[in-house]
Amino acid sequence: MSVHVEQEPTTSAPVPVAALEVRGLVKHYPGVKALDGVDLVVRQHEVLGLAGENGAGKSTLLKALVGLVRPDAGEIYVRGELVKLRSVVEAADHGIGMVFQEQSLVPNLTAAENIVLGSEGAGVRRGIYRWEAMRRLAQEQLDKIGSHIDPLARTDTLSFADRQMVEIAKVLRIEQRSQHPPVIILDEPTSVLESKEIETLFEQIRRLREFASVVFVSHRLDEVLEVCDRVTVLRGGQSVGEVATAGAVPRELHRMMIGSTGSDDHYHENAAAPVQAEQPRLSVRGLSGRSFRDVDLDVAAGEIVAIVGVHGSGREDLCRALFGAEPTTAGEIRMDGKLLDLPGTRAACAAGIGYVPAERKTEGMVGPMSVAENMTLTKQKARCSGPLVAPRKQAALVDSWISRLSIRTPGRDTAIQRLSGGNQQKVVLARWLVGGDIRLLLLDHPTRGLDIGARSEVYRLMRELAGNGVATVLLADSLEEAIGMADRILVMNDGRVATEVACPNGGKPSPLDLVKEMV
Structure with missing residues (x-):
């Protein structure tokens, strides 16, 4: 039962x-x-x-x-x-x-x-x-x-x-x-x-x-x-x-x-070019300004020098002063041995100095303007025949850089504000390259807000420019970025250069080594 x-x-x-x-x-x-x-x-x-x-x-x-x-x-x-x-x-x-x-x-x-x-x-x-x-x-x-x-x-x-x-x-x-x-x-x-x-x-x-x-x-x-x-x-x-x-x-x-595993060489260190050290491309002596003082800095052709420091260390104002966007109170700046007078950014551009600002949206681009217009803003001669813009010349120039930098855009006439942050940054970088006369590139947090793939593209471009003899000053987005990209690192603390650290392949410092000098 x-x-x-x-x-x-x-x-x-x-x-x-x-x-x-x-x-x-x-x-x-x-x-x-x-x-x-x-x-x-x-x-x-x-x-x-x-x-x-x-x-x-x-x-x-x-x-x-x-x-x-x-x-x-x-x-x-x-x-x-x-x-x-x-x-x-x-x-x-x-x-x-x-x-x-x-x-x-x-x-x-x-x-x-x-x-x-x-x-x-x-x-x-x-x-x-x-x-x-x-x-x-x-x-x-x-x-x-x-x-x-x-x-x-x-x-x-x-x-x-x-x-x-x-x-x-x-x-x-x-x-x-x-x-x-x-x-x-x-x-x-x-x-x-x-x-x-x-x-x-x-x-x-x-x-x-x-x-x-x-x-x-x-x-x-x-x-x-x-x-x-x-x-x-x-x-x-x-x-x-x-x-x-x-x-x-x-x-x-x-x-x-x-959709892939990506590259192990994120910073493209294998493509690092030898530094052309006969004479400094940029030579700064005793430079002082609003938040920095007595800064000495040399950057050779083909060299990437990173400047690191906590917020308020003075490195951002120093970078802007090298572009003529901030006044200085003492010291001198020389380019290839020639003393520079930088009363404003126009003089810096004429001297072959380019600057990519940290605040891309407000300082680096004009949102409603097209990709083509933004790319040629500082290089008017490159798109003109005589005093007038030559549409075909501009189109060929812009299209070549869109292709070279793999800029994802519906077209050269698309407003830059419609592009993603990484592609906007590529346009801002291309602005300094279209004339072919850039000698010194100042990069203030150039990878801020970019994804890992776009960052790697920016690093590749930096290596390529260094190989062509462009001197670069980098305000890195992280200590790891500075260590991975730089030939030398300057640490700023309270407006002064606290120390200089070499970064050879196989002998890179650790982030802790830099932090000790930053605080």
Whole structure:
């Protein structure tokens, strides 16, 4: 006789609703399919990394998530609810906020005004600012990220790194604005931060995970793996896979991003040219300026000299002074033995000096102008016959450099602002090459915001220029970049050159060797 035991029905635990979900997102631009059916899931209380080469669709996707771009097809769900995000305000009302790589601050307002803009609360009464209340509201956000910025300082007086910290503090105000657990998007938030500031930011991201979800975008794959729980990879406007960060390595993400394992010689050190050291191409003696003093510097033809230092060390102002963009108070600059007078940037260009600025969007290019116009801005003679522009001559010149540098653009007449960051940087670099008369190239963070593939292309071009005798001064984006690319490294500390370190192949210094002299 068998006994039937009635089983209780089994129930599975409900699957938590995703904080944010994207299904089949599509976006076309003229000649470009920026998004081609992208899927993305951001779980509650996680940090999701988003990786991909420049032009993979990351920026377009992020803009769609904060209401700046309207997709042509696809759906966006916030906590399971289908939403139409038609503006940044609507996105914020749903708890979605973003720290923009290109910054979105109003320069003539104070840091406090920018931080509370649109959600002033107690900071405004009857249409009148209550400055002390506004300062307290802003200070509360700045304290979260360990920033010592004066909330009442005008934003345009702050450094780029400090403005980035204001951006981060601003987006954290979404906690007060929305009734929902927020989704915070961080687009390249570490691109201009020093190591201590990066660690402070990572601590803040870990705090955010407790009550929010975070989308973290960085071209520094080691950062992505350190701070994220999962990584979704885009390639060619499509989602090509995801990987859990536990146990993952940068090479795995790189393979997914470009479809191959990539080169072991990331810095193209095997292509390093011998230095032509008969006479320094650039010779600087006792140069002093606003934030640097008594600087001596020699750079030979074909040599790459990197200058490293913490924020405020004076290296950025030194680089600008060598281009005539900052005044000097003492010292001399010689090029091939000839004393230079650099009252402005025009004189520097005439002397064969090129400069790629750190702030590409605001100083390195004119967004609405075409690729061709941006590429020939400083080399008018190269595109002219007599006093007039020769369209065919310009077209042939520009097309040759587009091909040579593998610039991905629908055409030479495309506005440069429509290109990805890596391709914009190639155009900015090409500007100094089209005339064929460049002797000294000043590179201020030339790989900032570029993916690993685009960085490698910039490094290859630097090696090629050095082989052609161009002297290069590099303000590197990281110590590893400086060590990998430089023949010599100068360490600046408090406006002075603290030490000089040789970087021969097979005898490279370690980052720790440099840090000891930087602080």
